[in-house]
Amino acid sequence: MSSHAFSAFINVEPSSSSGEEHAVPIAPQKAVSRVYHSVPQEHTPAPLELDNLQWGKKLKGPDVTESGYPTPSGAQTPSGFQTPRSPNDLEMSRAPSPINEEDGVDVTQSFSNPPMNRFRMVSVCLLNFGNGLGDAAPGALIPYMEKHYNIGYAIVSLIFVTNAVGYILAAFLVDAIRARFGRAKTLMFAEAMMSVGYVAIVCTPPFPVVVAAFFLLGLGEATNLAMGNVFAANLHNGTKMLGAMHGAYGLGGTIGPLMATAMVTSGHLIWSRYYLLVLAVTLSNLAFAGWSFWHYEAESGQPLLDTVQRVASQTQNGLPQTKQPGQFAGMAKAFKSKTVMLGALFIFCYQGAEVSISGWVISFLIATRHGNPSAVGYVSAGFWAGITLGRFLLSHPAHKIGEKVFVYGMVIGAAIFELLVWQVPNVIGDAVAIAFVGLLLGPVYPCATVVFSRAIPRKEQVSGLGVISAFGSSGGAVAPFTTGILAQAAGTFVLHPIAIGLFGAMLIIWFCLPNIRKRTE
Template identity: 55%
Template sequence: MSSYTGLGALIELEKTPSITNPAAVVRKDKQGIASTPSDHELDQMQWGKPMKGPTVTVQGAHTPLTPSELESSNPSTPTGKGAVDLVQSIFNPPRNKWRLLSVCFINFANGLNDSAPGALIPYIEKDYNIGYAIVSLIFVTNAIGFIIAAPFTHALESKLGRSRCFILSLSLLATAYVIIICKPPFPAIVASFFLLGFGMAINLALGNVFCANLSNSTAALGGMHGSYGIGGVIGPLVATAIASHGVRWSFYYVLNLATALFNLVFSAWAFKGYEKESSVRLITALQKTASRQETTEEEEGTSKKGLLKQAVKSKVTLLGALFIFAYQGAEVSTSGWVVSFLISYRKGDPSKVGYVSAGFWAGITLGRFLLSHPAQRIGRKLAVVVLVAGSVAFQLMTWLIPNVIGEAVTVAILGLLLGPIYPCATAVFSSLLPRNIQMSSLSFISAMGSSGGAVAPFLTGLLAQRAGTFVLHPICIGLYGVMVVGWVCLPRLPKRSE
C-alpha cells in the first residue's frame, strides 16, 4: 500500500484535452485591422434568396450509379452561400416553367401543321387537279425554308433577343396560314410552305437550345417533343373530319392561325428579359479566372460569323445532321404517304384511313412521354440502336400485312418506337457540342432534318408516280440504315461525375 502511494507521488496523471477545430482565419485590411467577411458578390446574381450552406442527408442504403447513369447525368449545381446557379432548371429562375410551357405550345402547333398534309393530300390533289409529284413540292419548299433559316438563326437571336425572335417566327407562320386559308393558286400554296419552314426553323432551334441547357434536359426535351406528337395526333383527326364532311380543306388552317397568334403573345411574355437571367452570362463571368482566362479569351475572339463555320466543321454537327435528315425523312414520309398507300393497295376508304396517320402520331407521342426516361436509364446510344431495329421490323410489317386494321396497328407501334429517338438524339448532340456553337449546330441539324423531311417525301412522290406508293417502305428502311451509320460514328459521350 505504501509503495503504491509513493509511486503515485512520482507520477502525475493529467486529463487529455478535447480536440478542437483550427482557429478561424482572420481577414485584415491594408492597415492590418481585422475585419469581418462581407457577403459574396455572386449572391446578388442568384435567382431568389441566397441559399444556406451545403447539407446532404443520407438515409438508408444507396446503390452506386451505373456507368450509363453517370454518362447521362448532369453535374450538380453549387448550393453553398456565395455559389451561383450556373445551370438553369425548369423552376429556376421561376419564369422558366412558363417558358417551357410556351415552347411546348409552340411545338404542339408545329405538330398540328406537319401532320395535316398527309390527310389533306388526296383533297389537295383533287382540288387543284395535280398528281403526287406536283403536290410533293410543298415538302420541298418547306425544307428550303428550314435550310435558309439555319445560317441566320444565331445572328437573329444575338441581335433581336429570344423574345423578339419568337415574335418574328410566329408572325411568319401567321402570314403563311392567312395565305393558305384564302386558297390561292397552287404556286402561292407552295410559297407559303416556304414561310412555314423558315418560321418553324427559328422556333425549333430556340426551343431545342433552351430545353437542352436545362439541368433536367431529358424531361424538358421529352415534354417539348411529346407536345409535338400531341399536335401530330390531333392534326389528322381534325383535318380528316373537316375535309371528309365537304368543308374546304384550307379551312383547317384556321386552327393553325389561332394557335400561332396565341403562341406569339405567350412566348413574347414568357421570354421577355430572358437574356438578363441567362446562365450563359453567368458562366462567362465566372470563367474570367486564372485557370480559364486563356479559354475565355479564345471564345471571345471567335466572331459570330465564324460560329456557323465552326459548327458546320464539327463532326458531331455533321453526323447529327445526317442522322436527323434520315430520321425526319422516314417520319414525314410515313406520315405523309401511308394514307395514300392504304387507299391504293388496301382499297381503304379515304374518310376512314385518314385516321391511320393520327394513330402514327399517337404512337410518337406516347413513345416520347413513356420511353424517353427508360431510354436514358439504359443509355441513350444503345436505346436508339434498339429503337431503330424495332422500327425496321414494324415498317416491314406495314408493307407486308395485307389488312388495313393490321397495318393501322403496326403503323401506331412504328410511331411508338420512333417517338423517343428525336429527344434522345438531341440530348446526346447537346452533350457533345461546345456551348458556344450549340445554337448554330442545332439550327443546322434542324435544317438538315427538315430537308430530309422534304427530300424523302418528294422522292417518294416521284417514284410513286411511276411505280406506286409501295416505294414508301423500302425508302424508309434505307433511311433507318443511314440513321444507324450516323449514330454509331458519333464520339463517345463524356463521363460526368457529381
C-alpha cells in the first residue's frame, strides 16, 4: 500500500499566520525544587542535612522547631507557614512525640569524635589518678597517724566513715548539680571540695578536723567518679575506655603508697605533708576538667534533647500538666531499678574488699607477720600495681570473652590468693599473693560498669551510675571501719575472712544480675 493512500486520512491545517514561528511548548513549573549535589548549580546549594548533625542527636526522630516543639520526622517547615506556638496549636497540627530509645539510634561518640573527646578522656583519667593518690595513701599512713595522734585502730577508722558519708551525699546531689550547671562546672565543684579537704589535712590539724576533711574528699571523689563513668561507658568500646580510666586510678594507687612511705621514712617528713602532692594534682585537674568539658553539652546536643523531653513531659494530649517532676525524680526512679540496687550492692562489696585490703594489709604484716614498717609499707603499692596492670591488660580480653563470664573467674581467683595471704606465714609470699589479688580485681570494676550501663537507659545513666558509685563506694568505708573495730578486739587477721566473705557476696549478686544484650549502636 503506497504512502499516497494514507494521505486521505491525514488533514493538515495550515497555520493562521505563515509569518509567525511555531511556539515551543513550555514545560510545567516544578512544584518542589530539587538540588542534586553531583550537578553544578547556578546558586550555592543548601548544605546537606547530615552536615548539621551534631553528636548525640538522633539519626531518626523528631526535629525541633524554633518554638521548642517537635515536628514530624523528616518534615521541613515551609517558610510561608507559621510554626505552632502553643501546645494547643501543636495538637491541632500533630501530636508531639518525645525522643526515646525507640524513636531512633543515638550517634555513639568515640575517643576521637568529636575531637575534643581526646582531652576529655585524658581529663577523666587524671581525675581518677588523683582519686587513687588520695585513696591509697591512708593504708601506708595509718601507722604514723596512730602514732602522731596517739589513737587506736577504732578511732583512726573514722576517716573511712566520714568518707562514706560524703559518697552517699553525692548520690543525692550529683544529678541535680549536673542538670543545673553542666558537666564542666560539676567537675570543677568536685575538685574544689577536694582541694579544701586537702588544704585542711596538710595543715596537720586536730584529728576531728582530719575526719571532717575526709568527708569533703568523699563528696568530691564520688562526683567526679560518677561523671567519669557515664562519659567513658558511652564511648565506643566502653570497656576499654573504662579500663583506661580505672587503670589511671590504679596508677595513682600505686604511686601514692610509694611516695607516702618514702616521704615519711626516708624524708623524715610528717605524714600530712604527703597531701601537698595530691593537692597540686587536684588543682590542676580543676582547671583542665573545666576547660575540656566546657562545651560538652553543646557538642553532644544535650540542650536539644532536654528541651524535647521537657516539652513532652509537660504536655499530655495537648494540654499542659500542672505537676512537674522534681530534680530528684531521676534518682528516685533509679532506686526502683533492680539493676541499680544490685549494682550498688556489688560495688559496695567490691570497694569494701579493695579498700580493706589496701588499708589494713600493712597493719596485718606488722602486727601478725612482724614485718619491718619501713619495708612492708611498699606492699600496698604492689597491690595497687596489680590493679593497674589488671585494668590495662585484662579489660580488652574481658570485652572479647564477655564481661559477665569474665568477672566470675576474676573474683574466684582473687578469693583463692587472699586465702593464701591468710594461711602462708611468709612476708614475701604474702606480698606476692597480695599483688595477684590486685591483678585479678583490677578489671572487675570497669567490666561491672559496662554491664550496668547497658542495663540502664541512656537518659537515666547519670542518676543510676551516680547511685551505684555513691552508695556502692560507701562500702569502701563500712568494711574498713568494721575491720578496724574487729582488729581492735581480736587482731588484724580478721581482714582476710572479711575480704573473702565480700568476694562470696559479689559472686551471689553477680549471679542475680539480669543478662543484658550488648548494645548495637
